[in-house]
Amino acid sequence: MPECLPFCRTTVSRGFEQGAVHTHHGIENRHDHEQRVQVDVAHNDRKLGIQQPFQWRIACAVIAQSIGRVGAMPSTRSANFEAWTKTLQDHPEATEQVLDAFNQNLYGPGFVYSVDRAFVASCQTPCLVLAGNDAAHPFAISEELVRLLPNAEFIPEWKEGAPLAAAKTRMKQFLAEHTPVRV
Numbered sequence: 001m002p003e004c005l006p007f008c009r010t011t012v013s014r015g016f017e018q019g020a021v022h023t024h025h026g027i028e029n030r031h032d033h034e035q036r037v038q039v040d041v042a043h044n045d046r047k048l049g050i051q052q053p054f055q056w057r058i059a060c061a062v063i064a065q066s067i068g069r070v071g072a073m074p075s076t077r078s079a080n081f082e083a084w085t086k087t088l089q090d091h092p093e094a095t096e097q098v099l100d101a102f103n104q105n106l107y108g109p110g111f112v113y114s115v116d117r118a119f120v121a122s123c124q125t126p127c128l129v130l131a132g133n134d135a136a137h138p139f140a141i142s143e144e145l146v147r148l149l150p151n152a153e154f155i156p157e158w159k160e161g162a163p164l165a166a167a168k169t170r171m172k173q174f175l176a177e178h179t180p181v182r183v
Contacts, residue, residue, distance in 0.1 A: 058125050060178035062171055065132035068112040068141035077103050080136070112141060120148040128174045130167060131156045 077085075081103055088094040106113060112120070127149050131142040139156070146154040153174065158167035 060126040062128045064130040065137040066141045069110045126151040
């Protein structure tokens with residue numbers, strides 16, 4: 001596969017259903033479809049899953065707060081998952097059996113939920129990984145991503161103050177360094 005084609009993408013990863021790097025962080029979402037260079041928002045490391053079949057088309061990725069699990073899967077569904085299921089009252093197709101299967105498919109594999117370690121290790125896309133630091137976004141998952149990704153940089157602290165300012169500067173530099181030049 002070519003290293004970079006005119007339709008390569010630059011990607012900032014974080015949230016399909018959430019704002020990416022939140023507005024107060026000062027990183028904006030930009031779309032430039034004419035140039036076919038896109039900085040967009042996707043859910044955490046699910047962008048890694050999206051990269052899997054199209055890895056050669058993505059110029060780089062910023063992965064913020066990787067969602068994943070360290071250790072064995074709990075025997076019960078999480079409080080967040082349970083709260084989400086309550087929003088499905090108008091969906092008769094969302095039976096307990098379907099929800100249990102969905103929960104297992106989503107959280108069962110562990111690691112980053114969207115791809116396996118073998119794919120991450122084979123991913124040549126330059127990635128800037130911003131660490132998570134809570135139960136849903138374990139620091140250990142971010143560290144493992146950085147160890148496995150062949151072309152990764154790691155920002156362990158970035159959520160406020162001077163580390164946030166430095167991370168914003170580095171993200172902008174990283175995206176500029178890896179965004180294909182329009183010919």
